[in-house]
Amino acid sequence: MSQHAVSFAGVEKTYRRPRLLGASYHTAIKDLSFEIPAGEVTGLLGLNGAGKTTIMKLICGLLFPDAGRVKVFGHSPSGSEAKSKVGFLPELPYFPPQVRPSQALEYYGRLSGLSGAGLGAAVEAAMRKTGLEPHAGKRVSEFSKGMLQRLGLAQALLHSPDLLILDEPVSGLDPLAIHDIRQLLAAISAEGRTIFLSSHSISEVEKLAGRVLIMVRGRLERTVRRAEWEAAPGGLEAIFVEAVR
Amino acid sequence: MRKTLPVVWAVAANSFMENVRNRFFTLFAVFAFAAIYASVLAGVMAVDQEARVLSDFGLALMELTALAYALFNASSVLLREAETKTIYLVFSRPVPRWAYLAGKLAGSLLTSALMLAVMGLMHLLLLKLRGFGVPPAYAWALVGSLLKLGVITSFAYFVSLFSTSAVSTLVISGIFWTAGHFAAETRFLAEQSAGAKSLALKAAIWLIPNLQLFNARDAAGAAAALAPAAFLSAAAWTAGSYLGALWLISRKEF
Amino acid sequence: MRRLALPAAALLAWAAGSALSAAAYRSPFPPPSEIRTPAAGAAADMFALALGARRLFADVWFIRLMQYYGSPEFHDEDDAEGGLDWLKPKAPGEHRHHDHRGLNGEGRYPEFLTRARHVLEIDPNFTVAALYGAGSLAFNMGRTEEAQDLLRYALEYSPREWKYLNVLAAIGYSKANDPAAVAAAIAPMLKDPDCPVMLKQQAAFLNKKIGSYAAAAAIYADIAATSRDMAYVRNAERELQKLAAALSAGAPGPRKTK
Numbered sequence: 210m211s212q213h214a215v216s217f218a219g220v221e222k223t224y225r226r227p228r229l230l231g232a233s234y235h236t237a238i239k240d241l242s243f244e245i246p247a248g249e250v251t252g253l254l255g256l257n258g259a260g261k262t263t264i265m266k267l268i269c270g271l272l273f274p275d276a277g278r279v280k281v282f283g284h285s286p287s288g289s290e291a292k293s294k295v296g297f298l299p300e301l302p303y304f305p306p307q308v309r310p311s312q313a314l315e316y317y318g319r320l321s322g323l324s325g326a327g328l329g330a331a332v333e334a335a336m337r338k339t340g341l342e343p344h345a346g347k348r349v350s351e352f353s354k355g356m357l358q359r360l361g362l363a364q365a366l367l368h369s370p371d372l373l374i375l376d377e378p379v380s381g382l383d384p385l386a387i388h389d390i391r392q393l394l395a396a397i398s399a400e401g402r403t404i405f406l407s408s409h410s411i412s413e414v415e416k417l418a419g420r421v422l423i424m425v426r427g428r429l430e431r432t433v434r435r436a437e438w439e440a441a442p443g444g445l446e447a448i449f450v451e452a453v454r
Numbered sequence: 455m456r457k458t459l460p461v462v463w464a465v466a467a468n469s470f471m472e473n474v475r476n477r478f479f480t481l482f483a484v485f486a487f488a489a490i491y492a493s494v495l496a497g498v499m500a501v502d503q504e505a506r507v508l509s510d511f512g513l514a515l516m517e518l519t520a521l522a523y524a525l526f527n528a529s530s531v532l533l534r535e536a537e538t539k540t541i542y543l544v545f546s547r548p549v550p551r552w553a554y555l556a557g558k559l560a561g562s563l564l565t566s567a568l569m570l571a572v573m574g575l576m577h578l579l580l581l582k583l584r585g586f587g588v589p590p591a592y593a594w595a596l597v598g599s600l601l602k603l604g605v606i607t608s609f610a611y612f613v614s615l616f617s618t619s620a621v622s623t624l625v626i627s628g629i630f631w632t633a634g635h636f637a638a639e640t641r642f643l644a645e646q647s648a649g650a651k652s653l654a655l656k657a658a659i660w661l662i663p664n665l666q667l668f669n670a671r672d673a674a675g676a677a678a679a680l681a682p683a684a685f686l687s688a689a690a691w692t693a694g695s696y697l698g699a700l701w702l703i704s705r706k707e708f
Numbered sequence: 709m710r711r712l713a714l715p716a717a718a719l720l721a722w723a724a725g726s727a728l729s730a731a732a733y734r735s736p737f738p739p740p741s742e743i744r745t746p747a748a749g750a751a752a753d754m755f756a757l758a759l760g761a762r763r764l765f766a767d768v769w770f771i772r773l774m775q776y777y778g779s780p781e782f783h784d785e786d787d788a789e790g791g792l793d794w795l796k797p798k799a800p801g802e803h804r805h806h807d808h809r810g811l812n813g814e815g816r817y818p819e820f821l822t823r824a825r826h827v828l829e830i831d832p833n834f835t836v837a838a839l840y841g842a843g844s845l846a847f848n849m850g851r852t853e854e855a856q857d858l859l860r861y862a863l864e865y866s867p868r869e870w871k872y873l874n875v876l877a878a879i880g881y882s883k884a885n886d887p888a889a890v891a892a893a894i895a896p897m898l899k900d901p902d903c904p905v906m907l908k909q910q911a912a913f914l915n916k917k918i919g920s921y922a923a924a925a926a927i928y929a930d931i932a933a934t935s936r937d938m939a940y941v942r943n944a945e946r947e948l949q950k951l952a953a954a955l956s957a958g959a960p961g962p963r964k965t966k
Contacts, residue, residue: 269546271708289548297546303538307475319464320547322457364543374546499771501937502905503836507771510764518759602760635760638735646741661722664729669760672831673736683732690725697718704714 213280214372214403215245215268220277222263237263238427241277245405247371250398252418253407254449259424261407262300265376268405269297281372293322296365300377302357306350310341310360313349314367321368335363338396340389355386362393373397375406379413391416415445423452458553465549465557466564469531473565478523485519485573489580497584505581509589512577513671517599520569521631524603528562528610529623532703541708551703559608559696566603570596591678595671598680601688602668606631608695609663615702633658634665663691736832736865737762743829744822756830766831773823773837777844820845821854825861832865839875839897840904846879847910855879871897875907887914891923898927905935912947925951 220241226233238260245251255261266272267279270286281291304313314332323331336342339359344352352360358378365373378394379387394417398404408414414421415438423431430452438445489512496507535541544554574596578588589595610627617623633640637659644655667687670678745753749769756765824841827834838858846855856879859872866872874893881889891914897903898911912927928951931944 266542266708269542271542271545273707289550292546292548295546297542299539299542301539302543303540305472305475316464316468317543317547320461320544320549322461322548324460368547497936499775500767501774502935503767503770504936506763506836507767510761510767514759514761514764632758635758637729638733638737639740639757641735642739642741659730660726663725664733665760666735667729667733672760672762673833681732683728687725687728687732690721690728694718694720694722694725697714697721701714701718 212247213244214247214282215405216278216280217241217243217264217267218278218280220267220274220279222260222267222272223275236427238424241427241429243422243429243432245372245403246420247282247403248401249420250394250404250406250418252414252421253405253424254411254414254421255407255424256453258426260427261424262376264424265297265299265374265405265407268372268374269295293368294371295374296368296370296372297374298358298361298365298376298378300380302361302364304349304357304360306348308349309345309347310336310349310352310363311345313360314363317364318367323368331367331369335366338366339363339393353386355382355389358382358386358390362390366397370402372403372405375404377408378406379408379410387413411446411449421445423449425453458550461549462553462557462560465544465554466560469558469561470564470568472531473523473527473561476527478527478565478569479572481519481523481569482572482576485515486576486580488515489577493580493584504584505586505589508581508584508586509592510671512573512580513589513592513595513599516570516573516577516596517602517671519573520566520599520603521606523569524562524566524607525610525624525627525631526620527565528607529614529617529627530620531558531562532611532614533620536708545708552700555611555696555700555703559611559692562607562611563600563604566607567600570600570603591670591673594678594680598668598670598684601680601684602634602665605663605665605668605688605691605695606634608692608699612695612699612702615699615706630662631665633662635669637662637664637666663687738829738832738865744826749826753830762831763834766827766834766837769823769827769830770834770837770840773820773827773841776823777817777820817849820849821851821858824858828858828862828865832862835862835866835869835871835902836904838862838869839871839902840906842872842875842879843904843907843910846875846882848906852879852883871900871902888918891915891918891920895923898930905931905937905940908935909940909943912944916947916951921951921955925955 220238221236222238223234223236226235237258241260241264253261253264263272267274268281268286270288270292273287279286282294284291286292286295304310311332314335315328318328318331336345339362341356341359341363344356349357349360362375362378365375373394375394379390382390391413394404394406398417404417406414406417419435421433421438422429423433431448433445433448438448441448489508492511492515493504493508496504496511500507532541535544545551574592578592581587581589606627609630610623613626614620614623617626640655640658640662644652644659647655664687666672667684668680670680743753752765752768756762820841824837824845827837827841831837842855842859842862845851845858856876859876859879863869863872874897878890878893881887881893891911894907894911894914898908908927908931912924912931915921915924915927925948928944928947932941932948935941935944
């Protein structure tokens with residue numbers, strides 16, 4: 210396995226928005242280089258429009274870089290070698306309201322190449338890990354936001370990925386749900402998996418991550434290690450505020 | 455390839471089940487109501503031609519009902535999956551885009567086939583209740599409708615990948631459907647005209663699929679049997695739209 | 709170059725479909741220049757073509773033709789109806805074919821040929837419409853030339869349709885005042901599902917006229933058993949009763965025709 214779960218080298222991404230005449234362009238990230246070490250929890254902080262979601266989509270192969278190079282475990286993110294090792298939880302994932310959680314998970318399990326008894330076991334394990342087992346009989350339409358987020362996490366965990374990409378995993382959740390998800394992510398991290406999560410909640414990132422990337426207007430402003438923010442007066446929040454101002 | 459085929463099937467089955475959950479079968483009730491209403495009218499107005507009128511009305515209505523759902527579904531499904539971010543959960547997995555597109559198309563065609571089969575049974579039952587047998591070349595008429603739906607659904611998928619909204623896809627595909635039935639007239643006009651007009655009409659003949667080729671329900675007797683060329687043309691046009699759509703989706707970012 | 713592979717393959721596949729279709733498809737329908745749409749019918753014709761539903765819209769035109777023919781039309785009694793009066797029952801009160809459609813389905817009906825032909829312009833395989841139109845024109849309205857025109861048009865698109873040839877022959881015999889030959893020309897069509905009940909009625913009437921009561925009774929019985937047009941069915945039942953009475957009283961010889 211590559212020492213780095215993810216590596217960005219001089220990556221640039223510009224969005225093109227078609228207009229009536231011509232198009233407008235917006236550069237989301239520019240000359241971005243960083244690595245995410247395997248087996249660690251790395252946080253991604255930044256204001257709105259800083260390029261957090263763009264980075265996550267580039268890692269998942271949903272966007273293609275205009276310049277530079279992105280590698281996931283040494284492979285191109287568009288290829289199946291990389292994708293089979295990645296689990297992605299987008300912000301506010303959607304599931305058809307009429308399905309039961311196991312049905313949704315079976316579908317995504319099949320897309321991850323699982324089948325037969327292996328699929329059944331993976332679905333069961335993902336539901337157990339995310340605490341969805343007691344709600345197995347319910348339909349998604351009956352789910353609270355917290356339960357939907359658990360289901361989102363469950364689909365990301367199904368195929369036991371080496372790298373978990375989580376976009377705002379605790380956004381809009383109540384304190385108890387946040388606590389549960391934090392516990393779950395800590396347990397996943399303890400299994401040696403790499404977690405890369407973005408959040409607006411500095412305190413959440415502070416609690417989970419060992420390293421934090423701070424993005425400002427599409428550029429990597431700072432990389433901060435846990436030891437640094439633990440030693441700094443005001444902690445990670447003070448470092449973040451100073452970086453983005 | 456062997457690993458990917460189950461993925462195609464998973465997408466197709468999921469797409470089909472999504473349609474079931476969307477309650478497309480409520481359209482069956484609309485069809486049944488319209489067919490019964492038509493039978494009452496035909497009994498009064500068409501007298502000895504009731505069987506023919508009922509058969510023609512039923513076959514046309516079946517095709518239009520299935521077309522309406524197929525176009526609505528094909529024009530909105532990719533857009534909806536992108537908007538709800540469902541597509542993120544798919545394409546962040548080792549799912550090749552060709553397999554996803556093939557699965558979606560197969561799911562749509564499966565839905566169309568089921569719709570035609572169920573409405574066909576309802577129609578035959580109504581005919582039987584009115585004392586009529588199975589109209590001649592009935593199965594060919596349904597197969598022809600399915601081939602047409604295959605061509606137009608794949609085209610709608612292609613259009614949906616570059617059009618700005620589901621409505622514009624629906625309109626473009628609807629116009630395409632209409633133009634496809636004028637192929638013979640277009641050819642006639644091309645032969646009758648000259649210069650730029652003739653060139654434009656000849657280009658249209660190549661660009662617009664001749665849907666009359668599949669219109670077994672408008673043909674008579676032995677002519678109703680679809681020729682192998684009809685199946686091959688349908689396959690080629692569907693493949694053309696599919697490859698065009700694949701070209702667009704393989705470059706598309708989400 | 710690889711980036712162009714997919715669009716090139718798409719275009720090739722599409723062109724293959726168009727080439728196959730062009731090689732295989734010959735339109736069985738009249739060209740657009742032949743479609744002479746009656747007033748206020750253009751929209752229906754556009755739908756017929758655009759939706760690929762020629763048969764359905766031909767059905768609609770046929771129903772409109774029957775409704776048009778069934779509309780009462782008042783005209784001078786002196787108006788010439790053509791020279792085929794011998795084809796129509798003469799006795800007062802005696803039922804005539806089409807008497808449930810206004811004025812016995814006779815009258816001028818100036819648009820009849822145009823309307824009947826239009827049904828065939830939309831669906832040239834609509835045999836019943838052609839037979840009904842030609843039969844009505846020739847035997848009810850005495851417009852044999854128009855009936856022949858209609859059948860000739862129908863034959864252009866269905867040259868193997870023997871029933872058209874039989875009706876053409878029947879029209880020829882009717883001009884020669886030979887009711888027996890007219891009945892004989894129509895006879896082979898009577899069991900055909902495409903034979904309009906109006907022609908059956910005509911055949912029954914002619915058989916009765918020439919004294920072939922058993923043949924007439926068989927045709928009336930067939931009408932009573934198979935037709936969904938209650939006017940024809942009631943008339944056939946009445947005629948069957950009359951024929952039964954006539955047969956039990958001893959069959960008379962053939963009646964002379966005009």
